[in-house]
Amino acid sequence: MNQRFKPAETFRRDFTFRNSDEAVLRFPFPFPEDSYMYSVNIEPHTPGGPTAAFQAAFDVDEHYVAECAERAIVLEEDPGRCKVLPHMMAAQWDTLELIMESLARDYPQDFSLTKEGTNWVWENRPLGIKQSFVFGDAKTLPCEPFEYITRQAQGDFTLQDQREDNLFVDGGMVTTQADWSLEFNIGMTFHEWHGPVPLAHQLGVFDRALKFLMRLQYGQPVRRLNWTMTINPRLDTSPENYPLWGTDRTTLTPENVAEKAFLRVELQTLFRLPRSNAILFGIRCYLLSVGDIARVEKWGKRLHRVLRDLPTELQDYKGLTRYRQTVVDYLAPLDDGAMLPSGI
Numbered sequence: 001m002n003q004r005f006k007p008a009e010t011f012r013r014d015f016t017f018r019n020s021d022e023a024v025l026r027f028p029f030p031f032p033e034d035s036y037m038y039s040v041n042i043e044p045h046t047p048g049g050p051t052a053a054f055q056a057a058f059d060v061d062e063h064y065v066a067e068c069a070e071r072a073i074v075l076e077e078d079p080g081r082c083k084v085l086p087h088m089m090a091a092q093w094d095t096l097e098l099i100m101e102s103l104a105r106d107y108p109q110d111f112s113l114t115k116e117g118t119n120w121v122w123e124n125r126p127l128g129i130k131q132s133f134v135f136g137d138a139k140t141l142p143c144e145p146f147e148y149i150t151r152q153a154q155g156d157f158t159l160q161d162q163r164e165d166n167l168f169v170d171g172g173m174v175t176t177q178a179d180w181s182l183e184f185n186i187g188m189t190f191h192e193w194h195g196p197v198p199l200a201h202q203l204g205v206f207d208r209a210l211k212f213l214m215r216l217q218y219g220q221p222v223r224r225l226n227w228t229m230t231i232n233p234r235l236d237t238s239p240e241n242y243p244l245w246g247t248d249r250t251t252l253t254p255e256n257v258a259e260k261a262f263l264r265v266e267l268q269t270l271f272r273l274p275r276s277n278a279i280l281f282g283i284r285c286y287l288l289s290v291g292d293i294a295r296v297e298k299w300g301k302r303l304h305r306v307l308r309d310l311p312t313e314l315q316d317y318k319g320l321t322r323y324r325q326t327v328v329d330y331l332a333p334l335d336d337g338a339m340l341p342s343g344i
């Protein structure tokens with residue numbers, strides 16, 4: 001087992017998840033300004049960016065093995081968290097190819113892919129997997145290709161079919177989501193599945209984003225950051241399991257806020273797929289406790305300002321209403337009010 005992984009971490013019950021100092025510093029902090037409002041914050045997904053989290057097509061960090069194990073637990077309890085509509089088989093193979101090629105290129109010490117025609121061999125050393133299969137023949141894999149490869153990747157994934165001048169979410173592997181349901185959304189259009197988001201529709205954010213995505217080119221992926229907060233380092237904050245985590249929000253106190261409240265950042269990536277012309281949407285989730293954020297001076301100050309001034313509609317939508325003030329009160333003494341430069 002590669003020493004850089006922490007296989008025994010948990011994201012439920014005893015919550016043994018922790019970030020090393022290195023993981024703290026590579027966190028994709030999402031606020032370039034002191035205040036936050038929705039925008040079409042899309043940029044090319046090229047290597048580079050403010051921290052190491054932006055270097056690879058699909059970022060693999062110290063939580064990789066533990067997150068794959070957590071995904072397997074969720075799927076065992078609820079296999080419906082992975083669902084792909086039958087017309088998306090070409091997109092399934094596109095996804096498998098993209099993720100395998102990217103991981104093998106970006107992390108050659110951990111993954112390799114060898115091809116002889118359609119006879120492929122995939123090796124995933126952190127998970128101890130070696131799989132020979134025929135590309136295009138689903139019977140040669142233990143499960144369908146999209147499920148097979150997304151079980152071996154961090155973060156959620158959805159597949160969007162492009163037709164009728166719109167995008168339809170026609171598949172996904174969704175086990176680490178911030179309170180939305182694949183089962184509920186599957187088959188919806190771009191504006192339909194974004195229906196519950198406040199203010200952004202009126203600001204024209206979704207009209208512009210959809211126009212942009214319809215023209216997304218193969219080989220030119222893009223990314224954006226989204227964020228919310230979660231109590232405890234829990235990946236599975238799904239509506240399906242709301243009874244397990246909803247009441248966590250009532251447990252935050254000034255004494256435990258530093259360890260128990262987490263900024264939850266999604267590094268979202270969008271790839272045009274070559275055969276299907278579908279779009280793969282990756283939602284890679286990073287958790288960092290408020291106490292760890294406070295260790296980076298400018299992040300602590302900025303998070304304080306963003307949360308203090310967050311519009312009520314966003315507080316409510318993101319589920320922060322009950323505990324936002326406790327976090328603001330914890331961060332306030334760290335903020336001397338000095339001007340912070342734009343950027344992260």
Ligand code: HEM
Pocket residue numbers: 038039040041158160167169179180181185193194195196197200205206209213224226227228279281317318
């Ligand atoms: C929220 C899916 C692309 C902006 C959401 C939600 C879902 C979702 C399921 C939660 C809605 C709910 O509350 O039920 C997707 C998918 C995308 C995509 C599958 C792939 C095409 C984008 C893009 C933008 C965007 C390109 C760019 C503006 C937002 C915003 C929110 C949101 C601002 C609210 C997030 C929050 O406050 O936490 N999206 N989205 N989405 N999405 Fe997207």
